[in-house]
Amino acid sequence: MAATPPVCDFGWKAVDASLIGTDGQVHSILAQAGRRGLVVAFICNHCPYVKAVIKRIVRDARDLREFGVGFVAINSNDDTAYPADSYENMQRFARENAFPFHYLHDADQSVARTYGAACTPDFFGINGGGELQYRGRLDASRKEEGSPDMRRDLFEAMKQVANAGQGPREQIASIGCSIKWRESA
Template sequence: MGTNPPVCDFGAPIHDFSLPGTDGKTWTLADVKGEKGTLVMFICNHCPYVMAVIDRIVRDAKELQALGVGVVAISSNDVVTYPQDGPEHMVTLAEEHGFTFPYLYDESQDVARAYEAACTPDFFGYNAAGELQYRGRLDESRREAAPADVRRDLFEAMKLVAATGKGPQEQVASIGCSIKWKD
């Protein structure tokens, strides 16, 4: 059964972080922030909702980066319970799918808590001023990818944010596996 995050809290501030990436570098918000906005994604390696759309996530991230939107993915799952979400497996996933954005490990889960991330995937789209403008789904996909011709909700929303600084008023929540919190 999937978990849905709450609807977009328009204007909520972006949160800073300092996390290790799959490339061995430590990344901060300043390193990933885009000139026209920033997309913070909570994903993981094992979630069927993420795996169903990982290639679409990579495609949309690359196209958004070309529009001046900074993109980062963060994995916050408890790796004691879900070892397949550990850093060494994150490196493999990022390489296999050609991530053009940093993939960071939130071992303490403090970043996920600051963002109030609920599931994987959970998308947070901010304007250039660091104000939340989108918290919705990638597209109609669930545990299986939707048809290739469905509306690209995340991409279209962030394209609007990049152009106007404002996200769409109508948003459909993402759905995915709950964040695996530590005991």
């Protein structure tokens, strides 16, 4: 089922946590930040919305480095009910897509709850001061691959954040599959 996250809560302070990455090491979320910002992306392995845009997510993560913006991806889905989102499948997905960023496993879903993540993909653009400045879409595509010349909403917003410390006031929410919550959570 498709879900849409709420609009950006400008100034919300990003919360840190340490999670295991697909490289087998534990990583701090906020340690992934560049000097001018960080994108925290909630994704998963099986979502058709994520699969349709994963190459562009990887491209934007690489391109944002030039602007001092780091990138980290987190999978918070219930991998018991959705085995395609298991840690082992996360490792495979990261390898197959040559992730230039850490892909972290939020096994207890506490990070997704803290951030208020609603869907995959769900992007949180943080400025150099650790404040939320973007909570929007990657681009105008949905479950389709989209044209290569499509406006890069996340990329353009994070360039603005890197340069001015503030995100655009007009943002279009991401859309994707809802986070798969554990029943006991």
